[in-house]
Amino acid sequence: MPDLPDPPAGPPRPIAALWERYRRYRTRFVLAVVVSAVNKVADIVPELLIGAAVDVVVRGDDSFVAGLLGVESREAQLVWLAVVNAVVWLVESASEYVSALLFRGLAQSVEHDLRVEAYDHAQRLDLRWHEARASGATLATVNDDVNQLERLLDVGVPAIWQTVLNVVLVGIVFAVASWQLLVLAFLPIPLIVVASLRYQRLLEPYYLRVREAVARMSGVVSANLGGLPTIKAFTAEDRERDRVIEASDEYRRANVDTIRWSAAFVPLVRVAILAGFTATLLVGGLSVLEGTLEVGLYSVLVFMTQRLLWPLTEVATVLDLYQRGRASTARILALLAVPVEVDEGRRVLDTPVRGRLELRGVRAGYGDGPDVLRDVDIVVPEGETHALVGPTGAGKSTVLRLLLRYDDPREGAVLLDDVDVRQLTWGSLRGSVGYVAQDVHLFAGSVAENLEYARPGASRDELGTAVAQAAATDVVDRLPGGLDGEVGERGLTLSGGQRQRLALARALLRRPAVLLLDEATSAVDTETEAAIQRSVREASAGRTALVVAHRLSTVRRADRIWVLEAGRVVESGTHDDLVAAGGTYAGLWAVQIGEG
Structure with missing residues (x-):
């Protein structure tokens, strides 16, 4: 199955793209950086106070503090010194709290905005893009990848900033105290940073492999949970468990490979730290013995070396977060970069919408595949009920997809009230249509909530009327709670026929000018079919209806029947005319009544 476009290679453009994308958060980010800087300064001061205290004990009235305060x-x-230390600790604690609030709040805000933006863009992408892609892969991008980015913004960015500040502030102290010790203590830092960047760049393919593996695993789990009835019917639980094991094991192995290489870096960093710390300890101590360095300042530098170099052991962890966040950001931005090919028009239909439908010289297909419809001309006058029939694969459902503008034709035009649907807003086009799909989707929730999806805020009387029109009153009455009864995830607590009747009620509640029914009675018994036919005839009065049917008995009374075969209209007329003509429709009818 096709996946997202490959993430961009080279410099860390995804993070730079986030900086450009969310300019409105820059002020909050700068404030967080400033408060974090105050926190780091307050964090460094206690080491200086320790050196000052040692200086007081050793030198007495000749100490730096004595000269500064005259005490x-x-x-x-x-x-x-104790009073200053207490104030510094209070400043450090307060600034750490405020910094955490700012950075974490910023991470949550960006995470929220990016998740909503990614989801909203995904739901606006063309149906054929979703149909060619595992739904779990999109779910992994919208959910898991955004969570990885949150960890980078919440933990990684503050850690990187604190590390940079630490190096700068400690460097200033060393520069004031001893240039020789500055060079010795800082010598490992460029080596650690360069090695870390090069090492993490080598790890980048491993992180991308992890993200791809989690997307595949999410796809398998999501698809299986949605197909549990089929899995159980074919006693395929063990086989599907093995598929999940395989996908999970791939994810585990991708993570283990990444961990194996990333964990190996920390010991190497420790060796470099040992060299810098030993140099400060030895050379600084000799300087004190020679009288060229004060013992208090020596104490400060020893503590500072520890503070300078030890956080660098976390460089690998921080870069790990960075690479994971970068890989996830690249996938999110790749999703946002997928173009919407079937975009919304700007024109609004005149009201009331008449409901005249027309396909004029339409040629259509899916992706790069062959044509499904070829030179199709169909006209459905306003207020009439027409039907589309034909063998499987003739292109009947494709006609409905074009009318709803899930896809655009390769040639020709689809018109509603003599206006090309490509010019219409979604509200004007789809807001004028009531649609019942062959594969009915109900959302987890009550019957009322599912019906109100068509008209939010509809009254109980309006809901009851729509239910009665769809011959679904008995379905609602049998549910505990009636209209407030729960239908379960995807309506799995209901039979196929019950779901179809509720879907028809939902479509009728919209009071559409056009009613599109795709096998709307395929999952009901003969008695219910007859009831729905009566309801559809009543509901279709004064509105246009186009019905796709395999069961020809459901369309006998249609004003006109269009017969499709191999993507072309081969016949059209009333039921009696077509039977009398002895063509394709007559053959289909003979088969269904048992004479063919």
């Missing part, structure tokens, strides 16, 4: 008593100097 000779060691006890008073230490008290002053």
Whole structure:
């Protein structure tokens, strides 16, 4: 099955694209960065105070604090240091809290906006794009990939900023104290950073493989949960479990391979840190013994070396988050980059909508496949009921898809009230149509909620009228709670015929100018079929109806029947005329009444 376009290679463009995409959050981001900087400064100060305290104990009234404050008593100097330390700790705690609120709130806002944007774009993409793609893959992008990005924004970005600040602030302290120790302590840093970037670039294909594996696994699980009745009917539980095992194992192996390589980097970083720390400890200690470095300052530098280098052990973890977030962002942006080929028009139909339908010289197909319809001309005058019949694969449902503009024709035009549907807004086109699909979809919820999908805010009387028109009163009455009764996920608590009758009620509740029925009575018994036929005749009075049917008895009373074969209109007329003509329709009718 086709997947999303390949993520862009090269520089970290996905993250830069997010920066451009969400400009409205830049002020909040800058504020978070400033507060985080205050937090890091407050975090560094206690080490300086430790060195000052050592300096007070060793040098007494000659200490730096004594010269700064003019206080000779060691006890008073230490008290002053304690007060400053308390203030610094309060500032650090408060700034850490505010910084966390800002960064995490920012992550949640971007995550929310991106998830909604990705979902909204996905639902507006053409049906054929979704039909050619596993639904679980889209779900993984909208949900799991967005969650990976949240971890980057929530944890990774603050960690990267704090690490950079740490290096800069500690570097200033070292530069003031000793250029020699600055060089020795900082020597491992460029090596660690360069090696980390190169190493993580090598890991990038592994992270992309992980994202692809989780998308495939989500697709398998989603499809299986949706097809549980079929799985159970064919006792395929073990086989499907094995498929899930295979997909999950692929995901596990992709993660294990990634972890194996990413985990190997930390020990290498520790070796570089050991070299820098040892150099500061040894060379700094010798400088104190030689009298060229104060013992208090030496204490500060030893602590600072630890603070400088030890966070670099987390570079691999942070870059791991970055690469996962980058891979996920690339997939999300790739989804958002998929073009909507069947886009909305701008024209609005004059009201009231008459409901005249026409296909004029239509040639149509799916993707790069062969033509399904060839040079089709069909006219359904307003207020009439017409039917489309023919063998399987003749192109009947394709006609309905064109009328709803799920697809556009390759040649020719589809018109509603003499206006090309490509010019119409969705509200004007689909808002004028009541549609009952062959494969009925009901949402988890009550009967009323499913019916109100057609007309939000409809009254109970209107719901009851639509139910009665669709011959579905007995269906509702048998449910605990009636209109408030639950139908279950995809309506699985109802039979196929019950779902079709509720779908018909939903379509009728819309009071459409055009009624499109795709095998609307295929899953009902003969008695219910007769009731629905009567209801459809009554509901079709004053509106246009186009009915697709295999069961020809349902369309005997149609004003005109169009017979499709191999994508062409081969006959049209009333039932009696077509039977008398002895053509394709007469053959189909003979088979259905047992004479062929």
